[in-house]
Amino acid sequence: MSxxxxxxxxxxxxxxxxxxxxxxxxxxxxxxxxxKYGCGQALCGACTVHLxxxxxxxxxxxxxxxxxxxVTTIEGLSPDGNHPLQRAWVDLGVPQCGFCQAGQLMxxxxxxxxxxxxxxxxxxxxxxxxxxxxxxxxRIRAAVKKAAGLSEE
Amino acid sequence: MSNRHMLIARRxxxxxxNLSVGGLALGFFSSDxxxxxxxxxxxxxxxxxxxxxxxASSPGLNPNVxxxxxxxxxxxxxxxxxxxxxxxxxxxxxxxxxxxxADMARVKIVQADGDxxxxxxxxxxxxxxxxxxxDMRRTGATARxxxxxxxAKRWKVAPDTCEASNHVVVxxxxxxxxxFGELALEAxxxxxxxxAEVKLRPKAELRNVGKPLPLIDGPAYVNGSAVFGxxxxxxxxxxxxxxxxxxxxxxxxxxDASRALAIPGVKRVIELPAPKPPYAFQHWGGIAVLAENTWxxxxxxxxxxxxxxxxxxxxxxxEKYRQTLSASVRAPGTVLRSVGDAEGALARAARVMDAEYHxxxxxxxxxxxxxxxxxxxxxxxxIWAPTQHPQAAREVAAQALGLPPEKVQVHVTLLGxxxxxxxxxxxxxxxxxxxxxxxxxxxxQWTREDDVRNDYYxxxxxxxLTAGLDESGKVVAWRHRTAFPPIRSTFEPVNRxxxxxxxxxxxxxxxxxxxxxxxxxxxxAHVRIGWLRSVYNIFHAFSVNSFIDEIAxxxxxxxxDVMLEVLGPARVVKTVAELGIEELPNYGQPLEKHPVNVERxxxxxxxxxxxxxxxxxxxxxxxxxxxxxxxxxxxxxxVASVVRNPDGKxxxxxxxxxxxxxxxxxxxRVRAQMEGSVIFGMSIALYSAITMKGGAVEQSNFRDFxxxxxxxxxxxxxVDIVPSDAAPGxxxxxxxxxxxxxxxxxxxxxxGTRVRELPIMRALKV
Numbered sequence: 001m002s003x004x005x006x007x008x009x010x011x012x013x014x015x016x017x018x019x020x021x022x023x024x025x026x027x028x029x030x031x032x033x034x035x036k037y038g039c040g041q042a043l044c045g046a047c048t049v050h051l052x053x054x055x056x057x058x059x060x061x062x063x064x065x066x067x068x069x070x071v072t073t074i075e076g077l078s079p080d081g082n083h084p085l086q087r088a089w090v091d092l093g094v095p096q097c098g099f100c101q102a103g104q105l106m107x108x109x110x111x112x113x114x115x116x117x118x119x120x121x122x123x124x125x126x127x128x129x130x131x132x133x134x135x136x137x138x139r140i141r142a143a144v145k146k147a148a149g150l151s152e153e
Numbered sequence: 154m155s156n157r158h159m160l161i162a163r164r165x166x167x168x169x170x171n172l173s174v175g176g177l178a179l180g181f182f183s184s185d186x187x188x189x190x191x192x193x194x195x196x197x198x199x200x201x202x203x204x205x206x207x208x209a210s211s212p213g214l215n216p217n218v219x220x221x222x223x224x225x226x227x228x229x230x231x232x233x234x235x236x237x238x239x240x241x242x243x244x245x246x247x248x249x250x251x252x253x254x255a256d257m258a259r260v261k262i263v264q265a266d267g268d269x270x271x272x273x274x275x276x277x278x279x280x281x282x283x284x285x286x287x288d289m290r291r292t293g294a295t296a297r298x299x300x301x302x303x304x305a306k307r308w309k310v311a312p313d314t315c316e317a318s319n320h321v322v323v324x325x326x327x328x329x330x331x332x333f334g335e336l337a338l339e340a341x342x343x344x345x346x347x348x349a350e351v352k353l354r355p356k357a358e359l360r361n362v363g364k365p366l367p368l369i370d371g372p373a374y375v376n377g378s379a380v381f382g383x384x385x386x387x388x389x390x391x392x393x394x395x396x397x398x399x400x401x402x403x404x405x406x407x408x409d410a411s412r413a414l415a416i417p418g419v420k421r422v423i424e425l426p427a428p429k430p431p432y433a434f435q436h437w438g439g440i441a442v443l444a445e446n447t448w449x450x451x452x453x454x455x456x457x458x459x460x461x462x463x464x465x466x467x468x469x470x471x472e473k474y475r476q477t478l479s480a481s482v483r484a485p486g487t488v489l490r491s492v493g494d495a496e497g498a499l500a501r502a503a504r505v506m507d508a509e510y511h512x513x514x515x516x517x518x519x520x521x522x523x524x525x526x527x528x529x530x531x532x533x534x535x536i537w538a539p540t541q542h543p544q545a546a547r548e549v550a551a552q553a554l555g556l557p558p559e560k561v562q563v564h565v566t567l568l569g570x571x572x573x574x575x576x577x578x579x580x581x582x583x584x585x586x587x588x589x590x591x592x593x594x595x596x597x598q599w600t601r602e603d604d605v606r607n608d609y610y611x612x613x614x615x616x617x618l619t620a621g622l623d624e625s626g627k628v629v630a631w632r633h634r635t636a637f638p639p640i641r642s643t644f645e646p647v648n649r650x651x652x653x654x655x656x657x658x659x660x661x662x663x664x665x666x667x668x669x670x671x672x673x674x675x676x677x678a679h680v681r682i683g684w685l686r687s688v689y690n691i692f693h694a695f696s697v698n699s700f701i702d703e704i705a706x707x708x709x710x711x712x713x714d715v716m717l718e719v720l721g722p723a724r725v726v727k728t729v730a731e732l733g734i735e736e737l738p739n740y741g742q743p744l745e746k747h748p749v750n751v752e753r754x755x756x757x758x759x760x761x762x763x764x765x766x767x768x769x770x771x772x773x774x775x776x777x778x779x780x781x782x783x784x785x786x787x788x789x790x791x792v793a794s795v796v797r798n799p800d801g802k803x804x805x806x807x808x809x810x811x812x813x814x815x816x817x818x819x820x821x822r823v824r825a826q827m828e829g830s831v832i833f834g835m836s837i838a839l840y841s842a843i844t845m846k847g848g849a850v851e852q853s854n855f856r857d858f859x860x861x862x863x864x865x866x867x868x869x870x871x872v873d874i875v876p877s878d879a880a881p882g883x884x885x886x887x888x889x890x891x892x893x894x895x896x897x898x899x900x901x902x903x904x905g906t907r908v909r910e911l912p913i914m915r916a917l918k919v
Contacts, residue, residue: 020448028446033384034377039601043855074377081376090371097238098374099520099569124864133570134238135832137866
């Protein structure tokens with residue numbers, strides 16, 4: 001079955017199993033490896049992308065759900081890596097191993113799109129589904145606030 | 154320095170270098186090694202790595218396998234240790250560049266392949282900076298010496314009138330300069346001085362060491378271009394997902410692959426040979442499904458019909474085993490430490506206290522599960538993998554394929570977390586066997602369930618501590634019994650811990666009690682045991698620090714005071730005799746160079762209690778817990794603040810960490826490791842446990858193997874680095890051990906419940 005989906009602003013046509021999770025379509029078929037596999041069950045958030053601007057876990061989203069829709073991945077978050085969140089992430093040295101950070105950024109980007117000045121609670125709630133085994137959470141919070149132009153306390 | 158000051162300092166530093174901080178093109182130093190190859194020659198993400206032969210054949214100055222100076226002035230520095238989040242690529246190369254006198258903007262960092270020419274590449278034991286600090290400086294100093302010699306020769310002046318800095322050699326009297334690039338070819342013809350003969354710079358001349366440094370891979374991490382092991386793709390590659398035995402020692406009795414092979418995209422089904430004990434780094438057996446993509450391979454595996462022969466471990470039950478360990482520490486074990494007469498002193502003591510502590514099996518669960526890619530062609534093998542131990546990977550692959558190691562190339566990608574899991578080469582063994590059998594490049598992808606159920610687990614343990622107090626309450630006798638299946642059991646049949654295991658927080662415990670006895674008790678292994686970040690220090694620090702808190706409460710005194718009293722006066726212990734032991738591996742370093750420094754341990758305790766306003770805690774109504782520990786030659790003290798939330802859950806709202814690791818190269822990464830240690834330690838303290846029933850692991854994914862999430866993270870983690878010129882200690886691991894006991898002690902202060910068994914969620918709502 002042919003799936004038509006707009007990925008990072010470019011129209012693509014894919015001939016894949018419609019049940020294939022969006023994650024594997026991105027990684028194995030389209031070669032967009034910035035979106036990560038971490039659990040396969042929407043428990044860790046490493047695979048977070050935007051489907052029509054909404055946060056979805058690509059590991060449990062069948063590609064057929066993206067048919068006729070628009071998907072944004074970390075590679076498309078900004079044209080040159082200059083999204084305020086990406087800048088704040090580098091400035092504050094957020095990543096340790098870096099593996100979960102694409103998912104963290106995509107979740108945070110959707111939050112800021114909806115709530116440009118989120119509260120501490122809103123930041124924690126929106127990122128509750130994104131695990132980081134290295135433990136970068138306190139810097140993630142600080143970087144979201146920095147990108148939002150909020151001072152730290 | 155506060156976090157805020159740190160950040161301002163970093164901005165100032167970068168601004169001074171005229172770099173774009175906000176942009177992603179940080180010019181500080183560049184790295185093409187672990188981002189994609191230029192797209193022209195790429196068929197999929199693949200990092201460019203370096204081999205010794207490649208460096209040696211480049212024109213210019215190649216004094217050793219670590220440093221290359223090209224005629225255009227570009228300095229290439231090879232990072233031979235694996236980057237797994239500890240920031241090694243942003244640390245070690247800076248040290249080499251500083252010794253060389255290079256301008257960081259003209260330094261490129263490439264990742265080394267696995268090759269003994271680099272020396273030890275095993276990235277574990279928090280050993281990269283502490284173990285080779287001087288050796289790495291010598292690699293840079295050697296190149297500098299040769300550049301200076303070339304310049305002096307050209308100017309016909311004495312080399313000691315010249316110096317190298319900021320990418321040029323300067324003749325001091327005449328102020329003439331020659332760039333590194335201009336000198337590279339001539340310098341390459343100079344004799345290479347013996348490492349012992351090169352002079353290291355005074356520490357003050359190291360321009361960047363100890364300063365706020367940028368994160369070299371930061372930009373690649375945030376735009377999706379960083380290449381992890383999971384991201385490597387080769388032309389014609391198949392992805393394998395393997396149905397492994399769920400019980401140690403189980404084997405495939407028979408299987409039917411017809412349904413799996415009927416799934417579109419599935420190409421091959423291959424049975425892996427069963428491993429034989431001791432399991433070491435062998436592949437794990439089972440049935441592999443190879444497919445055009447990961448999804449098809451996963452579906453194929455689900456469609457396999459396998460009958461397993463479960464073997465003798467099918468009766469194993471970790472809850473029953475906990476009772477076995479408990480019985481083990483209630484009887485005398487092998488005495489490995491003896492000071493004075495602990496048994497006599499206990500018999501005579503005015504009061505005897507004892508307590509038993511338990512910590513369960515734990516899994517590593519790095520966010521990137523094990524994964525590897527390999528191809529075998531014409532008697533050679535090439536591997537791309539997120540490995541902590543590329544030379545072990547090379548050996549294991551060579552052995553599995555029957556090839557000499559020189560025919561195997563291991564390219565090290567970025568590691569999406571590791572924590573000890575990726576030192577083990579079992580997944581490497583799998584990928585090369587499958588590649589050979591399939592005749593095409595293969596990528597082995599572990600699912601999270603595979604990872605949780607087939608790990609090399611952190612050992613389950615029991616500790617029994619007994620203290621004898623005199624009439625005044627002073628501790629006059631201390632007995633520590635410890636039982637856990639040791640890591641060595643994965644490699645040879647052993648049934649109790651040894652000196653190398655008890656060195657982690659038992660034999661090196663710098664207490665000033667006159668009568669001390671430590672015993673290793675029996676513990677047979679039933680699963681693969683492996684090292685997990687901080688290893689045995691986790692449960693030793695938990696029991697020792699909890700017990701001191703218990704003694705303090707029993708005496709009605711302050712834990713800090715009792716802790717300092719038990720440690721005894723500030724002193725430096727430089728002999729095994731003083732510790733009452735025969736030998737101390739001491740993390741591979743001589744005791745004279747890295748003694749058990751009680752003064753430093755006391756120092757971090759005093760500092761952390763000051764910063765956390767420990768003395769005011771009762772007045773301010775705060776529930777704090779304190780713990781301190783020496784491990785990997787560093788000293789860390791932690792204070793945790795615990796609160797009860799409106800929903801009744803107990804959580805950690807603030808933490809203070811003071812670390813004395815001697816000389817540090819990159820303070821921001823040290824800080825990051827301490828912050829991460831608090832979160833990692835919280836998972837151990839509060840949430841994580843692996844249990845086994847019927848020989849199989851009961852957990853499967855993050856649903857039931859719980860980790861700390863952002864909402865549970867402390868509001869603030871304060872990190873204080875003790876300024877020091879002492880020889881460097883470890884950083885990746887030493888932050889973890891004091892975290893769990895600090896939390897458990899704070900939980901007691903808050904709730905009155907003494908938790909002697911982790912995770913705390915078994916006793917309280919967390």
